[in-house]
Amino acid sequence: MSEKLERRPLFNEKGDSDVLKRRMIGGNTTNLNDFNNLKYGWTSEWYRHSMNNFWIPEEINLQNDVKEYRELSPDERTAYDKILSFLVFLDSIQTANLPSLGEFITANEVNLCLTIHAFQEAVHSQSYSYMLDTICSPEERNAILYQWRDDEHLLARNKYIGDQYNRFQRDPSPENLVRAAVANYVLEGVYFYSGFMFFYNLGRNGKMSGSVQEIRYINRDENTHLLLFRSIIKELQKERPELFTEELNGEYREMIREGVEQEIAWGSYVIGDRIPGLTEGMIRSYIRYLGNLRCTGLGFKPLYEGETREPESMKWISQYSNANMIKTDFFEAKPTAYSKSTAFVDDL
Numbered sequence: 001m002s003e004k005l006e007r008r009p010l011f012n013e014k015g016d017s018d019v020l021k022r023r024m025i026g027g028n029t030t031n032l033n034d035f036n037n038l039k040y041g042w043t044s045e046w047y048r049h050s051m052n053n054f055w056i057p058e059e060i061n062l063q064n065d066v067k068e069y070r071e072l073s074p075d076e077r078t079a080y081d082k083i084l085s086f087l088v089f090l091d092s093i094q095t096a097n098l099p100s101l102g103e104f105i106t107a108n109e110v111n112l113c114l115t116i117h118a119f120q121e122a123v124h125s126q127s128y129s130y131m132l133d134t135i136c137s138p139e140e141r142n143a144i145l146y147q148w149r150d151d152e153h154l155l156a157r158n159k160y161i162g163d164q165y166n167r168f169q170r171d172p173s174p175e176n177l178v179r180a181a182v183a184n185y186v187l188e189g190v191y192f193y194s195g196f197m198f199f200y201n202l203g204r205n206g207k208m209s210g211s212v213q214e215i216r217y218i219n220r221d222e223n224t225h226l227l228l229f230r231s232i233i234k235e236l237q238k239e240r241p242e243l244f245t246e247e248l249n250g251e252y253r254e255m256i257r258e259g260v261e262q263e264i265a266w267g268s269y270v271i272g273d274r275i276p277g278l279t280e281g282m283i284r285s286y287i288r289y290l291g292n293l294r295c296t297g298l299g300f301k302p303l304y305e306g307e308t309r310e311p312e313s314m315k316w317i318s319q320y321s322n323a324n325m326i327k328t329d330f331f332e333a334k335p336t337a338y339s340k341s342t343a344f345v346d347d348l
Contacts, residue, residue: 005172007103024235025174027106034108042231043109050116050224055217057127062134062210069135072207075274080208081140082154082270083195085147088128089158090187094121097165101180104172105232113228120221127214135211153269157262161187164255178243181233182252182298186259188226189294192219194267194283200320201277212320219321230297237299253300260291260303286314 008029015030016022022029022039038044072080098118102111132141148154164183168176196219203212237244244252267283289310292302302308310318 003174005104005174005177007172008106022107024107024110024232024239025104025177029106029108031108031111033112038109040107040109040231040235043113046113046224046228046231047109047116050113050120050221053120053221053224055123057123057130057214057217060210060213060217062131062214065131065135065208065210068208076202076207079198079270079275080202080211081144082147082151083198084128084132085144085151086154086157086266087192087195088125088132088145089148089154090161090191091121091124091128093158093162093165094118094184094187095125097180097184100165100169101177101184104177110232117225117228120225124218124221127218131211131214153266157191157266160258160262161191174240174243175248178233178236178248178252179255181229181236182255185226185229185233185294185298186256188222188229189297190256190259190263190287190290192222193287193290194263194271196321197267197278197283197286197314197317198271198275200317201275203320204316205277216321233298249300252298253295253303256291256294256300257303260287263287282311282313285311286317289314 005025008031010031012028012030014028015032016028017030017032017037019037019039021027024040035044069077069080095118098114098121102114105111105114132144136144148158161183164180168180196215199208199212199215202208264284264287267287268280271278271280271283273279285307288304288307292304292308295302296308
């Protein structure tokens with residue numbers, strides 16, 4: 001196809017106000033934020049839910065983590081540093097990419113959601129920076145932030161998703177927009193999880209409780225982001241079925257597989273069998289389960305036979321990642337009840 005998407009004009013006096021004419025891409029939007037006339041009804045709940053998820057990273061007490069960070073084993077500390085370096089880069093590129101993608105989305109209610117999504121990614125970057133500023137020296141902080149310049153594994157991971165985003169910027173075709181959306185879905189739904197797993201494992205071993213609390217809040221937001229992009233892709237499946245031919249669906253499915261295999265390799269590299277409570281086999285089975293979950297969420301066949309249920313050995317992750325179940329000491333941190341919203345559970 002040779003179709004090119006046009007950036008939506010910021011002011012469009014001839015835009016359509018008829019909800020029935022609204023489209024995810026290629027529409028004629030006025031950009032008027034009318035909260036009472038929505039084509040995509042799911043955006044209302046998503047928007048209000050995400051607004052109620054508001055939180056401030058600095059409200060979480062990290063003083064115990066300052067001491068405990070120095071007491072981590074060399075392997076635990078190396079994993080902590082590398083995983084934080086990876087997570088802060090991902091959230092930074094997300095903050096930059098979402099407004100760029102939104103320039104071509106012609107449903108104002110969806111763009112409202114993308115705006116909240118980008119804001120939350122900025123908060124996540126702030127959270128990781130707060131963790132590093134509190135726990136590490138300035139020299140250690142800078143070394144962690146820029147590890148991807150010297151670590152080929154980190155660089156390769158960052159490039160895979162970044163290249164998909166850049167591909168759309170260079171050639172804003174409908175197919176490349178879907179590829180960028182699937183890349184986002186992979187990032188939100190696969191790329192973060194061995195990192196989250198590592199922090200939750202520290203938590204169940206009684207270590208770095210403040211860092212674990214920060215990750216729980218971030219994980220709660222990521223579940224909503226995953227739902228947003230799954231919903232965008234499913235709306236495009238209905239509106240633009242020519243973008244989801246058997247061949248293209250095969251490509252999107254392989255993107256998810258690549259994300260899974262990269263996540264497994266990354267888990268082996270930074271965690272492996274060197275961290276008490278985790279093994280390479282546990283990581284592999286859990287990430288494959290997530291990959292199958294992401295595929296079926298888009299109507300694709302599972303990638304891995306026999307990996308369609310959460311592994312018994314990893315059930316503890318669901319408890320740690322469920323922000324609705326967080327309980328904290330009153331003098332140590334804000335309780336999750338600070339939020340007026342319950343969390344979306346990652347069963348997408």
